[in-house]
Amino acid sequence: MTDNISRRSLLTGAAALAGGSLLLGCSPSASRSTDDLSYWHLMTGGDGVVMAGLVDAVNGLNLGFKATQTVLAWGPPYYTKLAMASAGGRAPDLAIMHASRIAGYAPGGLLEPWDLDLLAEVGLRESDFPPLVWQKGIYDGKPYSLALDIHPFVLYYNTEHAAKAGVVDTLRSMKSAEEFTEVAARLQKVTGKHGLSYGYLGDGSQMWRLFYTLYRQTGADMRLVPGQPAQVDEAAAVKALTFVRSLLNDTIATRSGDGGTATSEFLHGESGMLFGGVWELPVLKDAKMPLEAMPIPTLFGTDAAYADSHTFVLPRQSKVSPERRRHVYEMVAEILKRSVTWAGAGHIPAYQPVVRSAEFKDLKPQSNYADIPGYVNYDPDAWFGGAGSDFHKYFAENVQNVYLGSGDPAAGFDGFVKRLNVLLDRPQPV
Known part of the structure; x- marks a missing residue:
């Protein structure tokens, strides 16, 4: 001071x-x-x-x-x-x-x-x-x-469903988005409902956690420097958003689920996998369900995981x-x-x-x-970012329709970047 x-x-x-x-x-x-x-x-x-x-x-x-x-x-x-x-x-x-x-x-x-x-x-x-x-x-x-601590966003899976689907080894070794989609499809046939649970509706943080994991897996960076336009890779963002939207097809995963719906569905054996934070582990373990957890597989070439x-x-x-x-x-x-x-x-x-x-x-x-x-990978450094801030809300405002299937990935991400640029153009308040 x-x-x-x-x-x-x-x-x-x-x-x-x-x-x-x-x-x-x-x-x-x-x-x-x-x-x-x-x-x-x-x-x-x-x-x-x-x-x-x-x-x-x-x-x-x-x-x-x-x-x-x-x-x-x-x-x-x-x-x-x-x-x-x-x-x-x-x-x-x-x-x-x-x-x-x-x-x-x-x-x-x-x-x-x-x-x-x-x-x-x-x-x-x-x-x-x-x-x-x-x-x-x-x-x-x-x-x-x-x-x-470090509390990352991870992949949980039901070990009994994975064994019945014959995907245990693939889960641990998959290296592409195509392999992940195939595993999810095989798990869906076992559960009869969904292969994957992922709750995001109305929750910008959940949307961001998965997006940023996949975005960074492409090798792309995001830098937010005050007084400068946001430094982003739009092609990488569109790639990540397009993949997320492909999973939310009401077969692999529900298109409009929230966090509670996703957790409940996974707990009741109605899906084979769950994208969630490690903070959800105590609830899952208390249910005595057969589960394992692992890092979200590297699907786009670069090891990356969102965490705080x-x-x-x-x-x-x-x-x-x-x-x-x-x-x-x-x-x-x-x-x-x-x-x-x-x-x-x-x-x-x-x-x-x-x-x-x-x-x-x-x-x-x-x-x-x-x-x-x-x-x-933590959130990009920014005075307006981080847990409990509006940063994730700005992401949701522009990208939720993309997840729902009615928005264009490029337009949604562009809207988010424009919102960031407004904030970056302002002096840091402290």
């Missing part, structure tokens, strides 16, 4: 960045005891239970501090409140942020960088994280986030207690070293000593897709 940035300009910019109103509640007091750590996150449901257990475990080590969790609603409510608290210098000691949001928060001084020397003192080093995951948290040469990461960040504070800050480093280190527990929810731990452990390797199907961090 530079001294010539006014608090008013920070608050105004943060409001635009977060897309919400000025919410300054829940701000911790600067006079708080050095052994009392405030920790904000957006983990609810099963993830929330696991995170609470991790925090309790660290508190139970009696390391000289106690962390208190504040759980806020996922998406805009969380990111708005975090931006406002950081802009006002009254933020929590530690917070969770999706890796895809770092580009919008670090440049404006809403976050503080991690100290590499202090990280080393608590046993954390750059070499403990996958290179692409570590790099996502870098801004201006400094690390602004430490990843807890939950990361630890240090929100900006006007007054920082060195002793309390050191406790934060100790807390994060202890959580990361116990993150095999977090992997139980489907996520891939970012801390590689855990991934290399026998305990994680025994986790199935999680260890089947543990190589994804080597070729992971």
Whole structure:
């Protein structure tokens, strides 16, 4: 932070960045005891239970501090409140942020960088994280986030259906869109309903996750540089969109399914495969169904998988207690070293000593897709992008009709790019 940035300009910019109103509640007091750590996150449901257990475990080590969790609603409510608290210098000691949001928060001084020397003192080093995951948290040469996990978009399949269809080996070795379509068609004959479940209707994030995986598999890139037109490969985008639309033909997959429909259909054995996030694994496993999970096969020549990461960040504070800050480093280190527990929810731990452990390797199907961090693809860096932002909504507004079969792939993608260019032409608000 530079001294010539006014608090008013920070608050105004943060409001635009977060897309919400000025919410300054829940701000911790600067006079708080050095052994009392405030920790904000957006983990609810099963993830929330696991995170609470991790925090309790660290508190139970009696390391000289106690962390208190504040759980806020996922998406805009969380990111708005975090931006406002950081802009006002009254933020929590530690917070969770999706890796895809770092580009919008670090440049404006809403976050503080991690100290590499202090990280080393608590046993954390750059070499403990996958290179692409570590790099996502870098801004201006400094690390602004430490990843807890990688949560990719993957392919689930029903092992009994796959065996009956005789496609088990093909599933694991397929290398083309044509092979995938053939496998899906054979699974459809087994189920009598659909070969594949994929819910996207009204959900821009689901549309984007599959599209961006396939787009990047063509070798195409997407760069969003403020003040410049979006750098995209239209031919690659049309190729990916055309393939997705070919799957949504009401035989291979329903043309108009949402997330709940897709999951229910797969759970009831009415399809052989499911495109979904690893966060859906606990529900699928609880159903005791015969399933496996794997990376989405490389269908267009280049290994690529869409993912995001939950990361630890240090929100900006006007007054920082060195002793309390050191406790934060100790807390994060202890959580990361116990993150095999977090992997139980489907996520891939970012801390590689855990991934290399026998305990994680025994986790199935999680260890089947543990190589994804080597070729992971996050959302393109943009101040207006990332989880809980409107970026995926803009994609849906222009592309949903393509998925439904009534829109032209080239026209849909062009509309999305034009929307991005409007935003790129605006100055970053923070």
